Amino acid sequence: MDIPESSHVNDNETDTFSNTMSRVIFQRWEVSLTIVVKDKFVFDIIALIDSGATENCLQEGLVPIPLCEETSQTLFGANGKRLAIKEIAAKAFQENFHYPSGGILKIREFYEVVLTETGSVKIKHNVDKFSNMGLAFSTSHIYKILTVKQWGGNPNLSREFFEPSKPRFFNYWDYQRAWFNAFLIQNRDFPHSWMFYFPYKNQFSSFLFWFHGWWTYYGPTIKILPKPIPDGFELFNSSFVIPRELSVFPHLLFFFSKFGLAWIVQWDYIIIADESAVFPTLGRTFKTKWWDALKNDASIDAVKQYFLKNPTQVLASDDMSQFLLKKQQLQAMLATTKTSQDFQKILEEGSSSFSQENSYVESDDSISYLPDNGDDCEGILPPIRRSK
Numbered sequence: 001m002d003i004p005e006s007s008h009v010n011d012n013e014t015d016t017f018s019n020t021m022s023r024v025i026f027q028r029w030e031v032s033l034t035i036v037v038k039d040k041f042v043f044d045i046i047a048l049i050d051s052g053a054t055e056n057c058l059q060e061g062l063v064p065i066p067l068c069e070e071t072s073q074t075l076f077g078a079n080g081k082r083l084a085i086k087e088i089a090a091k092a093f094q095e096n097f098h099y100p101s102g103g104i105l106k107i108r109e110f111y112e113v114v115l116t117e118t119g120s121v122k123i124k125h126n127v128d129k130f131s132n133m134g135l136a137f138s139t140s141h142i143y144k145i146l147t148v149k150q151w152g153g154n155p156n157l158s159r160e161f162f163e164p165s166k167p168r169f170f171n172y173w174d175y176q177r178a179w180f181n182a183f184l185i186q187n188r189d190f191p192h193s194w195m196f197y198f199p200y201k202n203q204f205s206s207f208l209f210w211f212h213g214w215w216t217y218y219g220p221t222i223k224i225l226p227k228p229i230p231d232g233f234e235l236f237n238s239s240f241v242i243p244r245e246l247s248v249f250p251h252l253l254f255f256f257s258k259f260g261l262a263w264i265v266q267w268d269y270i271i272i273a274d275e276s277a278v279f280p281t282l283g284r285t286f287k288t289k290w291w292d293a294l295k296n297d298a299s300i301d302a303v304k305q306y307f308l309k310n311p312t313q314v315l316a317s318d319d320m321s322q323f324l325l326k327k328q329q330l331q332a333m334l335a336t337t338k339t340s341q342d343f344q345k346i347l348e349e350g351s352s353s354f355s356q357e358n359s360y361v362e363s364d365d366s367i368s369y370l371p372d373n374g375d376d377c378e379g380i381l382p383p384i385r386r387s388k
Contacts, residue, residue, distance in 0.1 A: 105166050108185065111178035114170050117162055120144050128187075135185060137193040137264075143200070145179075145211055148172060179214045184267070194218075195291055197262035204257045207249055215253050220263040220288040222252060231300040232259075239307060239314050258306065259298040262291035 115121045121140050128136035148155050155172035185192045196218065198204070207215075225233060236258075237251045256263070270285040307314050337343040 106174070108181060110165075110167070110170075111174070111182035113161060113165070114175055114178040115182050118146060118159075118175060120146060120175075123182075134187045135192055137195065138185065139195040139197065140183070141197050141199045143203075145204075145208055146172075146175060147208060151175070176210055179211070180217070183218065183265075192266070194265045195262055196265060197291070197294070198257045198260050201258060201260040201296070203260075204254075206243070206246060207253065209248070212248055215249070217267075217284075217286055218265050219253060220256070220265075220290075224263065224288055224290045226290050226292075228299045232298045232303040235300050235303045236306075239303075241313050241315055255298065259302065260296045261298060262294045262296075264289045264291055 112123060116123055121142055123138060123140050125135050125138045151157060151172045158169040158171050160169050183194055222233060233255055236255050240251060240254060265286060265288050267284050267286045270283050272281045272283045337346060
């Protein structure tokens with residue numbers, strides 16, 4: 001039987017098409033898939049297939065929305081009634097769970113304690129004082145990401161919680177999953193937000209491969225950077241050396257961690273209608289924005305000062321690298337002088353050389369800013385900014 005795509009179905013034909021589908025397919029499935037790419041990246045996918053008249057739905061005009069943009073959906077049940085995404089999610093997960101559970105006792109709070117007791121993060125929850133919806137927003141300071149070696153060399157090695165709890169023990173696999181599950185909080189109307197923050201500048205020199213997946217979901221994009229931060233990031237992006245073994249990670253991750261920057265994340269459920277798939281899929285969409293209250297400097301001048309203090313992190317062919325090399329040579333020559341005349345002569349020659357090459361000491365106002373963004377959500381925290 002040839003079934004037309006939903007976008008080609010006329011309004012007058014929709015009921016017939018839906019009824020035909022309900023007669024042909026009469027089973028229910030919940031499929032949980034774990035995709036492993038090159039033994040490094042792990043993705044969990046949940047596909048919901050429900051042939052009941054109140055569960056199957058047709059969706060109109062849904063296009064995958066990039067990060068930082070608001071998602072709007074129009075869902076209809078096969079019987080003509082609107083079907084809420086939360087109702088679909090409730091069928092996919094156990095109550096108060098927003099992820100496939102490996103055990104009824106491994107609730108979200110279990111994973112949160114795993115992160116806090118290992119000293120990886122510090123979490124603070126803020127209750128909404130103006131309604132009974134629960135938590136308004138939470139903050140998470142990121143301190144460290146443990147490796148298997150730091151765990152003891154064996155990922156199956158169990159640790160016991162400081163306080164009595166059930167389960168009493170957790171291993172490295174729980175720790176890894178905790179980074180993805182501990183932050184899946186939602187309230188009655190889904191208004192909850194997270195503020196993530198690297199409290200110590202220049203704290204991380206390396207990241208684990210599985211953390212790339214976390215950053216892909218929870219990390220920000222350059223679209224949220226306010227003026228004059230885009231100028232600083234442009235210089236950092238063109239000059240910072242990412243080690244070969246970490247080349248999969250984006251410059252933005254190092255930029256935020258090196259300069260102690262913060263950002264806000266909100267997530268929600270979304271129905272993904274892929275033309276190549278027979279049935280729609282339940283997924284998540286993440287939105288991010290800049291955290292205005294934090295005043296850490298990551299301007300172009302701050303980036304220049306960072307490279308002056310860390311010359312080994314600059315690309316060898318970069319202009320900044322040439323400047324730092326000449327600076328080191330000048331310092332070495334000055335250290336060997338024995339008379340004030342020689343000292344003055346070296347200073348004059350060095351000053352002339354730097355002036356000719358337009359040193360990085362001056363600011364470059366020719367770099368254009370990224371487009372300003374509008375607001376796309378409301379709540380306790382400042383609105384999320386998105387590209388137009």
